[in-house]
Amino acid sequence: MSNFMDRFGEIFSMLMSPIWNHPDRMQKLSRFLMRCFTVMLVVGVLVWLSQRPVFALKQIQIEPVAGQTLKHINRPIVKQQVLETVQGNFFSVRLEDVKRGFESMPWVRHANVRRVWPNSLVVSIEEQKPFGTWGGRDSHTLINNHGEVFAGRVSEVGDDTVLVDFYGPEDSGKEVMSLYEKANNWFKPWGAEVTSLALTERYAWHVKLSNGMKVEFGRDEESSDKNLTEERVARLFKYWPQVQEKWANRIDAVDLRYANGFAVHLASASLKKNEVDGKKSEQKQ
Numbered sequence: 001m002s003n004f005m006d007r008f009g010e011i012f013s014m015l016m017s018p019i020w021n022h023p024d025r026m027q028k029l030s031r032f033l034m035r036c037f038t039v040m041l042v043v044g045v046l047v048w049l050s051q052r053p054v055f056a057l058k059q060i061q062i063e064p065v066a067g068q069t070l071k072h073i074n075r076p077i078v079k080q081q082v083l084e085t086v087q088g089n090f091f092s093v094r095l096e097d098v099k100r101g102f103e104s105m106p107w108v109r110h111a112n113v114r115r116v117w118p119n120s121l122v123v124s125i126e127e128q129k130p131f132g133t134w135g136g137r138d139s140h141t142l143i144n145n146h147g148e149v150f151a152g153r154v155s156e157v158g159d160d161t162v163l164v165d166f167y168g169p170e171d172s173g174k175e176v177m178s179l180y181e182k183a184n185n186w187f188k189p190w191g192a193e194v195t196s197l198a199l200t201e202r203y204a205w206h207v208k209l210s211n212g213m214k215v216e217f218g219r220d221e222e223s224s225d226k227n228l229t230e231e232r233v234a235r236l237f238k239y240w241p242q243v244q245e246k247w248a249n250r251i252d253a254v255d256l257r258y259a260n261g262f263a264v265h266l267a268s269a270s271l272k273k274n275e276v277d278g279k280k281s282e283q284k285q
Contacts, residue, residue: 056089056090056119057083057086057088057089057090057093057119057120057121058119058120059119059120059121060079060082060083060086060120060121060122060123061116061120061121061122061123062075062078062079062123062125063122063123063124063125064124064125064126064127065110065112065124065125065126068126068127070125070127071127071158072106072107072127072128072152072156073105073107073108073125073127078102078105081101081105082098082101082102082123085101086098086101089119090115090117090118090119090120093115093121095113095114095115095121098111098113098121098123099111099112099113102123102125106150106151106152107127107128107150107152107156108125108126108127108128109126109127109128109144109148109150110125110126111123111124111125111126112124128142128144128148128150128152129144129145130142130143130144130152130157130161130163131143131144131145131163131164131177132163132164132165132166133154133163133164133165133166134149134166134167134168134173135166135167136165136167137154137165140152140153142154142157142163143166143173143176143177145177146174146177147173147174147175147176147177147178148173148174149173164180164194164195164196164197165195165196165197166180166196166197166198167196167197167198167199168198168199169199169200169201169203172199175199176197176199179197179199179205180194180197180207183197183207183215183217186230186233187209187215189237190209190211191211192209192210192211192213193209193210194207194208194209194210195208195209195210196208202219203219204216204217204218204219205217205218205219212252213251213252213253213254214252214253214254215253215254215256216253216254216255216256216257217229217232217256217257218256218257229256232256232258232262233256235261235262236254236256236262239262243264247264247266250266250267251264251265251266251267252265252266252267253265
């Protein structure tokens with residue numbers, strides 16, 4: 001017990017003795033304080049430099065991604081809008097905020113932002129490529145070939161771009177585009193392309209082809225048998241020569257919603273009905 005008390009007394013005396021009585025401790029403390037002072041000095045200098053006017057953002061350069069030209073983006077207007085909302089200078093500006101600002105603008109699909117010393121930003125923009133209308137020609141909404149819907153007007157699209165008309169529930173753009181690709185491949189042997197595709201709220205869908213024919217598919221894509229629609233299209237192609245031989249070019253619609261066959265609608269039938277209705281109305285007068 002006496003040995004323990006003696007040892008404890010030595011440790012206590014060492015801890016309570018002035019630090020200047022221990023040269024090795026003094027050296028370690030001085031080195032530590034010097035390092036702290038150096039770090040604080042460097043940080044202070046950097047903060048002071050970062051606030052100098054030379055580092056205030058003065059220029060935003062906008063460029064297209066490789067392989068693109070910017071057709072729908074007005075560079076001066078876009079730059080001015082972004083400069084008005086950007087906060088910070090060359091060092092403090094948040095590039096992610098600038099990126100989001102650009103991508104919130106019409107016709108901008110993606111933006112990549114990088115710093116250029118000492119006071120500039122370079123923004124590489126991927127512009128939207130319109131593939132079709134969404135919700136009608138007057139909806140001011142377009143869709144790209146990725147199935148992404150964006151704000152845009154038909155009048156802003158060049159005459160050299162043929163737009164497909166798409167309709168569908170909210171957030172169904174990617175599914176609608178997938179159906180379009182399937183249908184377009186199915187009717188290539190006819191030399192026809194899909195010019196319009198509509199998906200209803202109940203996910204029944206139909207297309208209109210470049211030859212003027214409408215094709216109803218129903219809701220087969222939601223069934224457990226994912227090959228059901230392909231089988232019905234194959235059946236249509238199998239018997240189509242016989243249908244054409246009988247009715248030639250009088251067919252304006254095909255309904256594939258039947259389990260064991262399909263129905264055709266003849267354009268001439270509707271014309272004859274209209275003629276009959278017209279004659280009846282004349283007789284009544």
